[in-house]
Every structure is written in C-alpha cells, then in structure tokens.
Amino acid sequence: MYKLNVGEWATRWAARYPDEPYVKYGDLELTKKEFNVRINRLAHAFLEHGIKKGDRVSVLMANTNVFMEILFALSKIGGIMVPLNFRLAAPELEFILKDSEPVMMFYSPEFLALANELRGKVPTIKKFICEMEGGEKNDELFDTWVAGKSEEEPALKYEVTLDDPHFIMYTSGTTGKPKGAVVLQLNTQWNAINAINMYSLGTGDVSLCSAPLFHIGALHASATPGLYAGQKLVIQRFFNPNEALKLIEKEKVNLMFGIPVMFLFMTMDPDFEKTDFSSVNFFIAGGSPCPKSLIEAFLAKGVTFNQGYGMTETATAITALRSEDALRKVGSCGKPVFHTDIRIVDIQGKDLPQGEMGEVLIKGPNVIREYWRRPKETAETIEDGWLHSGDMGYIDEEGYLFLVDRKKDMYISGGENVYPAEVEDVLMSFEKIADAGVIGVPDQKWGESGMAIVVKKPDADVTEQEVIEYCKGKLAKYKIPKKVTFVDALPRTATGKILKKELRAQFIKE
Numbered sequence: 001m002y003k004l005n006v007g008e009w010a011t012r013w014a015a016r017y018p019d020e021p022y023v024k025y026g027d028l029e030l031t032k033k034e035f036n037v038r039i040n041r042l043a044h045a046f047l048e049h050g051i052k053k054g055d056r057v058s059v060l061m062a063n064t065n066v067f068m069e070i071l072f073a074l075s076k077i078g079g080i081m082v083p084l085n086f087r088l089a090a091p092e093l094e095f096i097l098k099d100s101e102p103v104m105m106f107y108s109p110e111f112l113a114l115a116n117e118l119r120g121k122v123p124t125i126k127k128f129i130c131e132m133e134g135g136e137k138n139d140e141l142f143d144t145w146v147a148g149k150s151e152e153e154p155a156l157k158y159e160v161t162l163d164d165p166h167f168i169m170y171t172s173g174t175t176g177k178p179k180g181a182v183v184l185q186l187n188t189q190w191n192a193i194n195a196i197n198m199y200s201l202g203t204g205d206v207s208l209c210s211a212p213l214f215h216i217g218a219l220h221a222s223a224t225p226g227l228y229a230g231q232k233l234v235i236q237r238f239f240n241p242n243e244a245l246k247l248i249e250k251e252k253v254n255l256m257f258g259i260p261v262m263f264l265f266m267t268m269d270p271d272f273e274k275t276d277f278s279s280v281n282f283f284i285a286g287g288s289p290c291p292k293s294l295i296e297a298f299l300a301k302g303v304t305f306n307q308g309y310g311m312t313e314t315a316t317a318i319t320a321l322r323s324e325d326a327l328r329k330v331g332s333c334g335k336p337v338f339h340t341d342i343r344i345v346d347i348q349g350k351d352l353p354q355g356e357m358g359e360v361l362i363k364g365p366n367v368i369r370e371y372w373r374r375p376k377e378t379a380e381t382i383e384d385g386w387l388h389s390g391d392m393g394y395i396d397e398e399g400y401l402f403l404v405d406r407k408k409d410m411y412i413s414g415g416e417n418v419y420p421a422e423v424e425d426v427l428m429s430f431e432k433i434a435d436a437g438v439i440g441v442p443d444q445k446w447g448e449s450g451m452a453i454v455v456k457k458p459d460a461d462v463t464e465q466e467v468i469e470y471c472k473g474k475l476a477k478y479k480i481p482k483k484v485t486f487v488d489a490l491p492r493t494a495t496g497k498i499l500k501k502e503l504r505a506q507f508i509k510e
Contacts, residue, residue, distance in 0.1 A: 005160045006185045007043075007076030009228055010036040011153060017230065020203070024251070025065040025235045032230075035069075041149040042073035048149070049127070051103065053078030053158055056168065058102035058125070060084040060093070060111050062237045063213050066131050066142055068223060070106060071167065075185060076153075078160040081167040082180075083214040086110075090117035092178075096170050097122040100180055100372060106142065109134025162186035168372050169216055169312050180372030183216075187315035188224055190365040194337040195225035198320045199255070199284070199306060203230035206279075208256040210236040210244050217286055220316040221308070222257035241265040245275045252279035259287035259496035260294055267297045277303045282323045286310055287496040289403075289421070291428050292330050299327075309333035309403060313387055315366045318342065319401050331425065332400040340364035343386070344395055354397055357404055360389045392419060409500050411440020411448045416478045418450060420500070423481065426474045427452060430467065432460040437490050437498040438481060441508050450481035453503055455489060 004012075010032070013022065018033035030038070051057065057079055061067050071081050082100045084093055086108075097105075097118065104127040107115040112135055115128060119136075128139045135141070166185040170178040195201060207226040211218035226233050234251050236244060239262055247253060263285060266272055283298065286308045295305055304323030310316035319342070321334030336342050343361040344352045352358045363386045370378045381388050392410065393403040405419035412418070420438035427436035435455035443449035456462055464484040471480040485507065491499040 003159065003161050004189075005075055005078075005162060005164070006166060006188050006224075007039065007072050007074070007160070010039050010072050011076075013227075013230055017203075020230070021232045022227070022230075023065050023068065023233050023235065026237070028065060030065065035065075037151045038065075038069050038146075039072045039076065040151050040153060041146045042069050043076045043154045044149040045146045046073060046077055046079060047154060049104070051077065051079050053160065053164070054080065056080045056082050056100050056102040058082040058084055058097060058100070058105045059214070060086055060105060060107040060115060061131055061213075062086070062108045062110060063209060063218070063235050064108070064131060064237060065235060066106070067213050068227070068233075068235075071219075075166060076160065077156060078158065078164050080165045083167060083169055083219070085170070085212075085214050086114065090114055094118055094121050096178060096180070097125065100168055100170075103127075104129065106131060107135065108132070112136060160185075162189055169214075169219075171312055179374055179377055181312045181315075181368050182370050182372050183312075183315045183368055187366050187368060188220065189228075190339055191220050191315045191317055192225040192228035194317050194339055194366060195221070196229055197338040198317070198322075199225075199282075201225060201229035201231060201255075205229070205231045205254040205281070206234060206251055207231050208234045208236065208244065208247055208251070208253045210239040210256060211258055211262065212239075216310065216312045216316045217257060217259065221284055221286055221310065241269045242271055245269060245271050248280065249276045254279060254281045255284060256280075257284040257286065260285050260290045261288075261492070261496050263290075263298065264294055267294065272301075275301075277301050282306050284308065286316075289331065289333075289425065290326075292327070293429075295326050295330070307333060309391075309401065311362075311387075311389060313368050313381070313389075314340070314362055314364070315368065317366065318360075318362050318389075321400070325400075329398075329400050332396070332402050334401065335399055336401075337364075337366075340366060342395075342401065344393065352394075354395050357392055357394045360391045360393050360401070360403070361386045362389060363387065406500075409439075411450070413440065413443070413448050413450065413478050414446040416476075418448075418479050420450070423450060423452070423471070423475060423479055426471055427454065427467070429474075430462075430470050432457055432462040433467070434458075434460075435490050437500065437503055439500055439503050439507065441483070441504075443482065446478075449483070450479065451483045451485065451507055452481040453490065453507065454484055454486050456486060 013032040014036035022032040023030040101124040108131045162185045168180040209222045307321040309319045319334040344358045405421040423438045434457040440448040441451045467484045491502040
C-alpha cells in the first residue's frame with residue numbers, strides 16, 4: 001500500500017528540486033532542500049526530547065517559517081500540533097491547553113506575557129521554547145535547541161500515515177466552550193488536492209501568507225496547498241496592509257488568501273492606487289462574504305477574487321467561486337470543490353429541492369472524523385460522514401451555493417424567520433456605512449425585531465432614520481431593523497466573523 005505523510009512533502013520536493021525557492025520570511029530565503037534540512041533537525045530535536053507519536057505540541061506564535069517547520073517536523077514523526085489563537089485571553093487559552101494536554105509550548109516573544117500567565121497552570125507542559133530573542137531568560141531559544149541536530153530523515157520504529165492526526169484546531173467558540181477539531185493528515189492532503197484542482201496552483205507561483213497561521217484559513221487556504229504544489233511561500237509576520245502591498249510588488253506575488261476586511265484595509269492604504277498588481281493571478285477571499293464594492297475596487301486594478309466557503313471541520317474548503325463569476329454570482333460562495341459533496345436538508349434531515357433554504361451538510365475526505373475527546377458533540381455534528389455545518393443556505397438553478405446565515409443567528413419577527421446576513425448585505429451597500437451587524441432583540445409587539453449596529457464611513461454623516469429609510473424597498477418590512485445604533489468598531493473573530501454573542505450581550509442587556 002502506498003504511504004506518504006504530510007511531512008514527507010518537503011522530503012520529496014527537496015529530493016526532486018533542491019535548489020528551487022520554497023519559503024521566504026523577512027530576509028531569510030530557504031530553498032526546498034534548506035527547508036527540509038531545518039525540518040529534519042527539528043524532528044530529531046523532538047525525538048531526542050522524547051516526543052512520540054500522538055504527543056501534542058502547542059504553538060503560540062506569529063507567522064514565521066518556524067511555525068511551518070514545527071508543523072512539518074511533527075508531521076514526519078506523528079506528533080500533533082495545537083495552534084493557539086494569540087488574540088484569546090489567558091483563561092481561554094488555559095482551557096484549550098488543559099483540554100489538549102500538550103507536552104511543550106513554543107511561543108513568540110511578542111506573547112511572552114501571555115505565555116507567563118499560562119506558565120505553571122497546565123501540568124502537562126514541561127518545556128517552553130521561545131522562537132527568537134526576547135523570551136523568558138530561562139527558556140531555550142529555538143535555534144539553540146535545534147543546533148547541531150542531524151540533517152538526515154528521521155528513522156522511526158513506527159509508521160506515520162495520512163490516517164494519523166495532523167493538528168487539533170479549536171473552533172472560535174462564538175457560543176459555549178471551544179471544541180478541538182482533529183484534522184487528520186489525510187484531511188490536509190485532500191484539501192491541498194482540492195485547492196490545486198480549483199485554483200490551478202503551480203510550482204512557479206508565489207503565494208503571500210498574511211492571515212494568521214493559527215487559523216484554518218491561512219494554514220489550509222494559503223500555506224499548505226502552496227507548499228504541496230511546490231510554490232514559493234512568502235510569510236508576513238503580522239498582517240499590515242502597506243507592507244502587504246509592498247510585498248506583492250517586490251516578490252511578484254501571484255495569489256494571496258485573506259478575509260475581506262484585510263483586502264478592504266489594503267484599498268484604504270495611501271499606496272493602494274500606485275501598487276503594481278500585474279503579477280497577481282487572483283486573490284482568494286474567505287471567512288465572510290466579499291462586498292460588491294470591494295470586488296469592484298480590485299477589478300479597477302486588474303485583480304479578481306476567487307471566493308470560497310470553508311470551516312475548520314472541513315480543513316478548509318467546501319465550495320469555491322471562480323473569479324469569472326465574482327460579479328455575475330455576487331453573494332454566492334460557489335460550487336463544491338472537486339472531492340467534496342454538499343446537501344441542503346430540512347429540520348428532519350430530508351433533502352430539499354433547488355432554491356429552498358435549509359442546513360448545509362458536507363461530506364468528503366477533507367471532513368474531520370471527530371472533535372478531540374468530545375464523542376457527544378462529534379455524534380451530534382457528524383452523522384454517517386455528513387457534517388452538519390449549522391449554516392443555512394440554498395442552491396440555485398445553476399448549482400451555486402448561497403449562504404443566508406448561521407442557524408443560531410436567525411431570529412423570528414412576527415412569526416417570520418429573519419437571517420441577519422441578508423439584512424447586513426443591504427446595509428453594506430449603503431455608501432455611508434463601513435461595517436454593520438444585525439441581531440434580534442426582544443420586542444413586545446413582534447416577539448423580536450432587528451437592531452442594526454453600524455460603523456459609519458470616515459467623515460460620513462448618517463442618522464438612524466436614514467439607515468432605516470435606505471432599507472425600504474430593498475427588504476421586506478419585517479426584515480428592516482427597527483433600531484439603529486452607531487459604534488466605532490464591531491467585535492470580530494480572527495476569521496472576520498462578527499461576534500453576535502458579544503453584540504447580544506451588550507445591546508440586549510441595554
């Protein structure tokens with residue numbers, strides 16, 4: 001039987017095309033051979049430290065080549081990475097760490113204070129290693145820890161295959177405690193195959209990775225498919241719109257994944273108009289719908305968007321909307337990627353015809369098999385291989401999927417279901433609005449009614465009544481928000497999704 005694990009992607013590229021560029025981070029440029037050598041040294045360091053198959057290693061880090069080296073080294077020896085969202089508070093991270101029980105933690109110096117808050121609170125963590133200078137004085141530095149280790153492929157007494165866990169990525173936890181999605185090496189492999197099939201990735205391409213690697217979007221829509229395809233991966237430590245524009249021009253970037261708000265910030269940068277985008281094949285946008293105005297802003301610069309729908313539990317891609325359909329099918333997230341199937345079902349789980357709205361179910365080799373130590377939640381979410389997404393949508397007559405909203409975000413006004421995302425789309429088309437979120441709030445007459453929480457565009461002068469009037473004729477009367485309140489910014493997850501739980505907690509209480 002043919003066997004190959006994800007860590008061996010680097011082995012094979014190094015053997016076949018050792019001198020081709022592979023990873024660039026800051027001033028460090030690594031060929032395929034050099035990247036694999038670094039992975040092997042780290043793999044030997046892990047083995048000498050006693051890391052064995054199935055052990056977890058946590059990573060609280062900025063985007064860097066070291067992040068990817070940890071992932072690939074663990075892939076070779078059967079270890080499991082636990083990427084940590086550095087935007088979480090210490091108690092939230094403590095929950096994740098106690099749940100996943102890693103034996104060691106790597107951290108970037110920017111997160112020393114956070115690492116120190118966690119130190120001593122997770123009994124399984126016996127060693128802390130800092131990525132570079134600036135960490136706790138008694139913690140070993142990454143380069144010191146791997147120095148002098150063997151460059152040879154690690155010789156193991158056991159097999160590591162695609163059926164082994166690759167990493168445990170915790171869901172954002174917008175409701176309740178986060179769950180650890182166990183992403184298999186198999187899921188990573190098939191996601192890369194889907195990406196190559198849909199986006200025609202090639203070895204000569206240059207991909208810019210700017211979104212945070214602790215999230216499935218950056219890791220599986222940007223980094224891993226590109227490395228599988230043999231691309232050159234340019235890594236930005238933290239997203240900065242001006243720096244991203246400069247890297248696109250300097251490195252002749254062909255593609256970049258981001259959430260829409262990242263691309264929005266790029267359009268707002270003073271250098272946007274003078275940036276040369278001629279090398280760009282397309283950008284990939286995910287995490288939330290891409291507004292028409294944003295698509296048009298980049299089209300004016302000759303850049304198109306491939307959009308998509310994905311989840312941590314599908315590692316990541318479910319559907320893709322090709323760039324030629326970006327405007328023709330605006331609002332759609334496209335058709336299923338090649339090796340993935342979707343269904344739209346009603347509350348009883350029965351398939352619905354085209355055009356009827358129901359829950360989106362997903363099946364394919366990219367779908368996880370379980371949540372970490374959560375048999376109950378696994379059984380509730382995955383039935384006969386079909387993942388219940390919790391997203392509501394419909395398929396049109398051409399086979400394109402349109403998402404309407406999360407099942408849990410729907411509210412009922414006067415007996416009618418209202419999906420906030422539909423209302424938000426209308427609000428976002430108003431030229432005076434920069435951002436908008438909609439929630440259902442208690443209403444004595446209707447049970448619930450809509451409240452729009454709005455961020456004005458800079459220097460825009462707009463009133464509550466103007467916003468309500470704008471919605472008239474564009475939405476059914478029961479969908480129009482009864483109240484509008486203005487804020488400086490909306491709370492969002494790392495993926496750009498509005499934290500409706502926080503909005504409800506703040507405004508329903510008020």
